[in-house]
Amino acid sequence: xxxxxxxxxxxxxxxxxxxxxxxxxxxxxxxxxxxxxxxxxxxxxxxxxxxxxxxxxxxxxxxxxxxxxxxxxxxxxxxxxxxxxxxxxxxxxxxxxxxxxxxxxxxxxxxxxxxxxxxxxxxxxxxxxxxxxxxxxxxxxxxxxxxxxxxxxxxxxxxxxxxxxxxxxxxxxxxxxxxxxxxxxxxxxxxxxxxxxxxxxxxxxxxxxxxxxxxxxxxxxxxxxxxxxxxxxxxxxxxxxxxxxxxxxxxxxxxxxxxxxxxxxxxxxxxxxxxxxxxxxxxxxxxxxxxxxxxxxxxxxxxxxxxxxxxxxxxxxxxxxxxxxxxxxxxxxxxxxxxxxxxxxxxxxxxxxxxxxxxxxxxxx
Amino acid sequence: xxxxxxxxxxxxxxxxxxxxxxxxxxxxxxxxxxxxxxxxxxxxxxxxxxxxxxxxxxxxxxxxxxxxxxxxxxxxxxxxxxxxxxxxxxxxxxxxxxxxxxxxxxxxxxxxxxxxxxxxxxxxxxxxxxxxxxxxxxxxxxxxxxxxxxxxxxxxxxxxxxxxxxxxxxxxxxxxxxxxxxxxxxxxxxxxxxxxxxxxxxxxxxxxxxxxxxxxxxxxxxxxxxxxxxxxxxxxxxxxxxxxxxxxxxxxxxxxxxxxxxxxxxxxxxxxxxxxxxxxxxxxxxxxxxx
Numbered sequence: 001x002x003x004x005x006x007x008x009x010x011x012x013x014x015x016x017x018x019x020x021x022x023x024x025x026x027x028x029x030x031x032x033x034x035x036x037x038x039x040x041x042x043x044x045x046x047x048x049x050x051x052x053x054x055x056x057x058x059x060x061x062x063x064x065x066x067x068x069x070x071x072x073x074x075x076x077x078x079x080x081x082x083x084x085x086x087x088x089x090x091x092x093x094x095x096x097x098x099x100x101x102x103x104x105x106x107x108x109x110x111x112x113x114x115x116x117x118x119x120x121x122x123x124x125x126x127x128x129x130x131x132x133x134x135x136x137x138x139x140x141x142x143x144x145x146x147x148x149x150x151x152x153x154x155x156x157x158x159x160x161x162x163x164x165x166x167x168x169x170x171x172x173x174x175x176x177x178x179x180x181x182x183x184x185x186x187x188x189x190x191x192x193x194x195x196x197x198x199x200x201x202x203x204x205x206x207x208x209x210x211x212x213x214x215x216x217x218x219x220x221x222x223x224x225x226x227x228x229x230x231x232x233x234x235x236x237x238x239x240x241x242x243x244x245x246x247x248x249x250x251x252x253x254x255x256x257x258x259x260x261x262x263x264x265x266x267x268x269x270x271x272x273x274x275x276x277x278x279x280x281x282x283x284x285x286x287x288x289x290x291x292x293x294x295x296x297x298x299x300x301x302x303x304x305x306x307x308x309x310x311x312x313x314x315x316x317x318x319x320x321x322x323x324x325x326x327x328x329x330x331x332x333x334x335x336x337x338x339x340x341x342x343x344x345x346x347x348x349x350x351x352x353x354x355x356x357x358x359x360x361x362x363x364x365x
Numbered sequence: 366x367x368x369x370x371x372x373x374x375x376x377x378x379x380x381x382x383x384x385x386x387x388x389x390x391x392x393x394x395x396x397x398x399x400x401x402x403x404x405x406x407x408x409x410x411x412x413x414x415x416x417x418x419x420x421x422x423x424x425x426x427x428x429x430x431x432x433x434x435x436x437x438x439x440x441x442x443x444x445x446x447x448x449x450x451x452x453x454x455x456x457x458x459x460x461x462x463x464x465x466x467x468x469x470x471x472x473x474x475x476x477x478x479x480x481x482x483x484x485x486x487x488x489x490x491x492x493x494x495x496x497x498x499x500x501x502x503x504x505x506x507x508x509x510x511x512x513x514x515x516x517x518x519x520x521x522x523x524x525x526x527x528x529x530x531x532x533x534x535x536x537x538x539x540x541x542x543x544x545x546x547x548x549x550x551x552x553x554x555x556x557x558x559x560x561x562x563x564x565x566x567x568x569x570x571x572x573x574x575x576x577x578x579x580x581x582x583x584x585x586x587x588x589x590x591x592x593x594x595x596x597x598x599x600x601x602x603x604x605x606x607x608x609x610x611x612x613x614x615x616x617x618x619x620x621x622x623x624x625x626x627x628x629x630x631x632x633x634x635x636x637x638x639x640x641x642x643x644x645x646x647x648x649x650x651x652x653x654x655x656x
Contacts, residue, residue, distance in 0.1 A: 071615045078411055098409045099618070107410075178514060184596070186616055226518040226600040233597065241496050350409070356617050361429050363604040364436070 036061040037290045040073055041090035042277070044251055044311040045145050050303065058297035060290035062088070070095040077282055083109055084284025088291035090144055090298075093131045093278040094347045097141065100280070105136055110280045112138035117292035120299035125318035127337045131276045143276035143316045144298050145307075148333055149188060149346065150265040150272055152238065152248030152256070166266050168196035170245055172216070177223040181237050181246035184227035186359030187348065188247060188273070193217050195270040195344060203347045207354065214358035218365045227363070238263060250333075254312040265333075271344035272336060276316065308332065396631070403624035412620045420625035430609065430626060434633065437606035440520065441588035444527040445535075448584045449577065451528065452536035456576075457569075460543035471540075478533055486526050486594050493517040493525070493598075518600025526594040531587050535580035542576025543569070582638070589634060606630060 034055060039046075039062050046054065046064045055061040067073065070092040076082050077089070078099065100109045115121060121142050124132070133141035151170050157179070158165045164173055171180050171192065182189050194202035194213050205213070225243045228234040235255050237243050248265065256263040279295040281288055297303055304320035307313055314320060314334055321334040329335045336343055349355050406415040424430045459470050477485060492498045493516040500512040516522065546569065554564035592607035599605070610630070613623030 069615055071618050074618060075614075099411045103410050182601070186612070221601050224601040229596055236490065240491070240494055242494055348409075352617050353619060353622070356612055356619075357427065357429060360433070360604070360609050360612060363601065363608075364429055364433055365602075 034059050034061055035287055035290050036063055037087035037285075037287050037294065038063050038065060038085070039088040039090070039291075039294065040065040040067055040076070040086050042067050044313055045090055045277070045298075045307070047307070047310045049310060050306055053306065054294070054297055054303060057300060057303065058290070058293040060287070060293050062294050074099055077109060081284075083282045084286070086282055087285040087287055088279065088281055088294050090277050090279045093133070093141065093143055093276045094345070097133055097278075098348075101133065101135060101140060108135070108140060108283070110140050110282055111285065111288065112140055113142065113281065113295075114292060115139055117289070118142065118296040118299065120296050120301075120317060123299070123301075123317045123319055125316050125337065127274075127343075128276045128316045131278060133278065133280075141278035141280040142295070142299075144279040144295060145313055146274065146276040146316050147250050147313055148272045148274045148336070148343070149192075149247065149249060150268060152234075152246055152253050152263060152265050154238065154244040155262045155264055157244035160264065160266070163269070166268065167270050168192040168268050169270070170266065171247060172196060172220040172223065174220075174223060176245055178225055179244050180223055180225060181234065181243040182224050182227045183234075183247040184229040184363075186356045187346070187352070189217065189362075190214075190355050190359060191273060191344070191346065192247060192268075193220075195268065195273075198270070202344070203349045207351070210351075210354060210358055214362055217359075217362045221362060221365065250312045267333070267341055269342060271342045272333070273346045274336070274343045275346040308334075399624050399627055402620050403628045405621045405624075407617075407619040407621040411618070420622045421629070423622065424625050424629055430629075433604065433606050433609050434630070437589055438633070438637075440523065440527070440605060441585050441591075444524060444531065444588040445581050445585045447524065447528045448532045448535040449581060452532055452539055452580065453573075453577070456536050456540035456543055460540055460546075474533065474536060477529075482530055483593055483597075485530050486597050489522065489526055489529070489598055490517070493522055517598065518603065520599065520603055522598040522600070523591075523595045523603045523605070526598045527588050527591060530594060531584045534583040534587065538580040538583070539573055539576040542573040546572045586634065589630065 037060055041064060043064065043066075046062065051062070065086065073089065073091045074096050076085060077096075079085075102108050124143060125146075128143040128146055131141075131143040132139060151165075151168065153165065153170065158170065158176075160166070164170050170176065171182060173180075190210070190213055191202050193216055194205060194209070197213065197216060199205050199209060199213070202213075226237065228237060228246065231249070231252065234246060234248060235252055237246060238248075238252070238256050239259055239261065250265075253263060253265050279298065281291045281295075285291050299315060299317050301317055301319045301323065304315035304317045305323040307315055308320060308324065312332055314332065321329050324332070324334065326335075330339070333341075335341075402412060403420055404416050404418070405412050406417060406419070407413075455474075459467060459474070462470065490497070494500070495512045495514065495517070497516070499516060500509070503509045504512070550568050550572070551564060554568050559567065590607050591605055592611050595603040595605040595608055606626070610623050610626045613619045613626065617623075
């Protein structure tokens with residue numbers, strides 16, 4: 001990476017930060033005048049330092065509610081009166097889409113978006129255009145934040161050059177017995193195991209293939225130190241040296257690197273698991289206009305660049321990567337669409353019931 | 366004389382109202398809802414009121430759920446037994462003390478419970494872990510060269526965690542039972558020539574039985590529904606029935622099947638209590654010995 005390439009991008013990051021800071025100041029000054037709306041989304045999508053700048057950009061203050069999981073968000077929205085509990089929501093696209101859209105037109109629990117109020121949606125990267133939820137010509141959900149799951153590993157213990165390290169196979173390799181952690185999640189572990197075993201489209205695999213993956217996982221369970229379910233639990237597993245490779249998330253890598261550990265993530269040749277989280281407005285939203293402004297502001301290049309710096313989570317705005325050097329783009333995985341990195345969307349299988357049963361059988365064994 | 370009767374009736378209803386409200390709000394409505402949902406159907410579009418027995422057929426037909434339930438009952442019984450073995454001597458010792466030392470020990474007993482359940486469970490990770498307190502101490506003492514792997518992430522670690530977080534619920538009722546025993550009874554046994562062990566066996570133990578039974582029931586019930594402790598300490602094989610139920614709600618949005626599994630757990634516990642009620646005297650505990 002030459003200095004000539006890094007200098008402008010650094011400048012653009014600084015410029016974005018300055019713009020955010022200025023907007024934040026404006027936002028703080030005008031806080032008393034702007035409406036406050038209630039939302040629910042994963043905490044890292046609205047980190048503390050970005051709250052005021054977002055208010056400044058959106059002309060609305062977003063009060064984010066404690067987020068637990070997509071299932072919990074769905075339960076809150078579908079509970080009696082739940083549609084008016086939040087004004088704006090961001091949640092896992094593939095998990096919430098079907099239940100919130102309902103079986104047929106008119107059964108939606110969310111409002112169609114007025115796309116003229118979200119001009120930044122025009123910049124949504126082609127990689128996630130397919131996640132825009134449209135029915136009868138109306139747009140209901142748009143991807144705002146995206147990310148990927150991969151293997152987080154200690155590069156002092158595992159060679160990044162080893163082909164197994166750059167594959168989901170590393171989680172099932174007998175050489176790593178007792179030093180790996182799986183995620184306690186049926187969807188994630190069955191997907192990653194299936195990809196490692198060469199199944200091209202795990203979500204639509206047959207029941208017999210699913211059973212084979214279950215047997216494979218059961219056979220490899222002896223190698224697993226533990227299965228994590230919470231962010232902090234996973235980070236402390238790596239930080240304490242309890243394991244040196246685990247199924248992991250983007251902010252785990254960031255958190256461990258901030259602790260000074262030689263930790264990075266792999267780029268699975270068998271398919272990086274990619275997901276998006278969509279923004280939408282529940283039917284009972286009290287301030288639909290402000291909710292639109294929040295979604296639009298979160299899709300802005302400025303917010304995207306700042307969020308990347310804060311949490312490493314990319315937004316779906318296609319112009320955000322240009323604020324970073326090519327080296328950083330690669331390091332953060334912003335270039336997955338252009339480098340030929342094989343990806344696989346983290347979709348919900350239609351037979352999730354069976355997946356869960358297979359997974360619970362693996363755990364019970 | 367109709368008026369005083371009516372007045373008495375109203376007074377009785379008013380006095381009963383808080384209890385009725387409590388039972389309605391915290392037992393009848395939630396359990397009734399759970400029972401109702403367990404006969405519904407969950408699908409990709411949510412849970413719909415399509416009455417069916419499919420969830421129960423599946424829960425009973427698939428060996429996974431039966432095996433997990435049996436394993437969970439075994440872990441809950443073991444936790445209860447270990448908690449009793451730890452709690453009884455401790456409660457006996459404290460109840461025999463007097464003054465400030467007694468107060469201090471009771472406060473110390475409560476001290477770890479002033480913090481959250483999750484934190485208390487999480488604390489075992491740096492104690493039992495590969496780089497944890499026990500392993501580091503043993504290595505420092507030269508007793509081992511390599512960390513002991515079996516201390517954490519298995520069923521044993523789950524038992525340690527469960528006993529730790531629930532043992533107070535055993536110790537406290539036993540302590541209260543022992544503390545209520547009239548010291549004159551011990552003196553009488555002594556005067557009548559009973560050796561200490563016989564006095565304990567014939568006087569102390571029977572009189573502390575209400576505390577033992579209520580403590581055992583509480584520890585058993587809390588252990589059988591555990592979710593956090595096996596999740597954090599159990600590792601790849603520490604799953605309990607509560608985790609299977611939770612996964613239906615959290616990962617699959619399948620409230621109906623999760624509800625059916627929960628109802629089965631409630632029924633199994635109720636049947637267990639009914640079968641053993643004469644032997645362990647649950648009637649005496651729940652109905653205050655008057656019925």
